[in-house]
Amino acid sequence: MFYVSDRTAITAETIGHSLIAQFEGSPDYREVTIPYVDTPEKAIAVNARINAAAEADGETPLVFSTLADPQTRAGIIESQGLVLDLFHVFIEPMAEALALEPVIKRTRSHRISNLSSYEARIGAIDYSLQHDDGARIKDYDNADIIIVGVSRSGKTPTCLYLAMQFGIRAANYPITEEDMESSTLPAPVAPYPERLHGLTIDAKRLASIREERRPGSRYASVEQCRIEVRRVEALFKSFQIPYINSTNTSVEEIATRVVQTRGMERHSVL
Amino acid sequence: MFYVSDRTAITAETIGHSLIAQFEGSPDYREVTIPYVDTPEKAIAVNARINAAAEADGETPLVFSTLADPQTRAGIIESQGLVLDLFHVFIEPMAEALALEPVIKRTRSHRISNLSSYEARIGAIDYSLQHDDGARIKDYDNADIIIVGVSRSGKTPTCLYLAMQFGIRAANYPITEEDMESSTLPAPVAPYPERLHGLTIDAKRLASIREERRPGSRYASVEQCRIEVRRVEALFKSFQIPYINSTNTSVEEIATRVVQTRGMERHSVL
Numbered sequence: 001m002f003y004v005s006d007r008t009a010i011t012a013e014t015i016g017h018s019l020i021a022q023f024e025g026s027p028d029y030r031e032v033t034i035p036y037v038d039t040p041e042k043a044i045a046v047n048a049r050i051n052a053a054a055e056a057d058g059e060t061p062l063v064f065s066t067l068a069d070p071q072t073r074a075g076i077i078e079s080q081g082l083v084l085d086l087f088h089v090f091i092e093p094m095a096e097a098l099a100l101e102p103v104i105k106r107t108r109s110h111r112i113s114n115l116s117s118y119e120a121r122i123g124a125i126d127y128s129l130q131h132d133d134g135a136r137i138k139d140y141d142n143a144d145i146i147i148v149g150v151s152r153s154g155k156t157p158t159c160l161y162l163a164m165q166f167g168i169r170a171a172n173y174p175i176t177e178e179d180m181e182s183s184t185l186p187a188p189v190a191p192y193p194e195r196l197h198g199l200t201i202d203a204k205r206l207a208s209i210r211e212e213r214r215p216g217s218r219y220a221s222v223e224q225c226r227i228e229v230r231r232v233e234a235l236f237k238s239f240q241i242p243y244i245n246s247t248n249t250s251v252e253e254i255a256t257r258v259v260q261t262r263g264m265e266r267h268s269v270l
Numbered sequence: 271m272f273y274v275s276d277r278t279a280i281t282a283e284t285i286g287h288s289l290i291a292q293f294e295g296s297p298d299y300r301e302v303t304i305p306y307v308d309t310p311e312k313a314i315a316v317n318a319r320i321n322a323a324a325e326a327d328g329e330t331p332l333v334f335s336t337l338a339d340p341q342t343r344a345g346i347i348e349s350q351g352l353v354l355d356l357f358h359v360f361i362e363p364m365a366e367a368l369a370l371e372p373v374i375k376r377t378r379s380h381r382i383s384n385l386s387s388y389e390a391r392i393g394a395i396d397y398s399l400q401h402d403d404g405a406r407i408k409d410y411d412n413a414d415i416i417i418v419g420v421s422r423s424g425k426t427p428t429c430l431y432l433a434m435q436f437g438i439r440a441a442n443y444p445i446t447e448e449d450m451e452s453s454t455l456p457a458p459v460a461p462y463p464e465r466l467h468g469l470t471i472d473a474k475r476l477a478s479i480r481e482e483r484r485p486g487s488r489y490a491s492v493e494q495c496r497i498e499v500r501r502v503e504a505l506f507k508s509f510q511i512p513y514i515n516s517t518n519t520s521v522e523e524i525a526t527r528v529v530q531t532r533g534m535e536r537h538s539v540l
Contacts, residue, residue: 008522010284010522014281015281015285018336018356019356019357019360019364020364022361022372023372033536035526036526062368066288068292082364084364089359090285090289090354090359091292094292095293097330098293101293102292102293103294122427129399129402156395156396157395157434161434164427250388252278252280253277253278255278256279256280
């Protein structure tokens with residue numbers, strides 16, 4: 001699988017991964033990412049690599065590409081690979097629907113096209129970092145969402161993804177044993193019931209994650225994890241906090257569900 | 271612009287943004303993201319929304335979709351929008367090249383398909399957080415890359431993106447005025463010259479970013495920023511540290527260039 005682009009190739013990788021996931025039992029494959037293929041000459045060099053791979057393996061390479069310039073695209077489209085190019089397929093019908101000609105500027109995607117939304121996103125990352133793990137609990141007024149859960153249940157990556165991908169100011173607050181024994185919501189988050197979203201996790205998985213941090217500790221024992229998980233789920237239920245189990249769920253999936261459950265607007269900038 | 275998916279719709283958003291960036295002077299548009307459209311019934315409801323938008327605006331909605339199930343896809347493909355579906359276009363040629371039938375599992379993308387690479391990514395996020403802003407300078411042995419630059423030049427978002435998107439353990443170390451006066455590399459990073467990558471930024475932009483943090487301070491003055499930027503660039507040059515200007519460059523772009531310059535492997539998991 002080749003990912004070829006005149007820019008970062010992140011879109012090409014994303015497309016390739018989405019598509020290959022639809023096939024089971026596909027043979028093992030190697031992945032080669034080639035960004036910044038922005039001249040016909042570079043494309044011809046890539047063509048040679050694709051053909052060399054085809055000949056070495058006796059298989060058809062799959063080439064996922066995002067090459068805006070038709071001339072550059074022409075450099076690889078005749079290769080021995082199966083070239084699946086996003087622009088090649090979709091630009092023309094879009095141009096017709098918009099009644100506009102594409103500008104074919106290689107420099108457009110992944111530049112900062114909208115400064116204010118880019119700044120909002122960087123601001124969200126800053127905010128989420130500053131409000132990680134219960135730090136600065138006094139400033140939750142500005143949070144779009146507050147992720148709650150026991151220690152090591154996946155709060156931090158979730159918040160960073162929410163900030164990075166969706167421009168959402170996501171704080172997180174760790175639920176302690178003390179919090180779980182109380183019959184009220186923890187004081188710092190109590191004023192914001194409608195902004196809370198819970199994370200839970202299977203106790204065994206939690207124990208193995210904690211074991212890496214503090215091997216052999218009570219904190220990392222399966223028994224302790226079981227108790228905490230049971231109690232935190234009871235707390236979520238009694239305060240009607242929506243929650244999601246992070247055990248087999250990627251941060252992309254968790255973040256998307258949080259946004260949907262809480263009816264928030266997402267501002268993907270990529 | 272509609273982004274419609276049976277999963278998170280992140281891929282659909284990415285595709286739509288890449289494509290629309292190829293057009294200049296396109297009319298203002300609104301964006302609607304609809305994730306988890308995973309039954310024909312839900313697709314029919316989306317169809318109605320697309321048609322309502324078409325009639326309200328008198329324009330053809332652009333619909334970027336990733337719907338794996340042909341039956342679900344059929345629910346929107348006859349809408350008044352221009353439906354550009356990734357799977358519709360690319361799955362068949364892939365199936366032929368692979369000599370495999372697609373499984374059409376709606377649950378495949380964005381699940382954790384490869385646990386070890388997912389864990390490596392979460393580990394990289396943890397590492398990058400723990401080594402943000404010169405914290406834990408003794409543990410750089412495990413860094414894949416160390417980003418260096420003056421305060422507020424964009425090191426933290428770059429490191430988090432490197433970790434989140436590419437699974438790279440990225441530390442960052444702030445270059446202080448003291449460091450700039452020295453004729454040697456700062457002691458903590460000196461053992462790793464081949465892992466360093468610099469960030470610089472236009473002085474005026476830096477001043478405006480710092481102004482938000484400490485209004486009216488010497489730290490935020492354009493003059494001070496000019497001095498620091500000039501000195502840090504001189505330092506990069508004298509120690510042959512590759513560097514990139516973050517002023518008009520998105521984190522995606524910076525991260526991709528860092529990876530390419532340092533010849534690192536990227537492991538996109540999305």
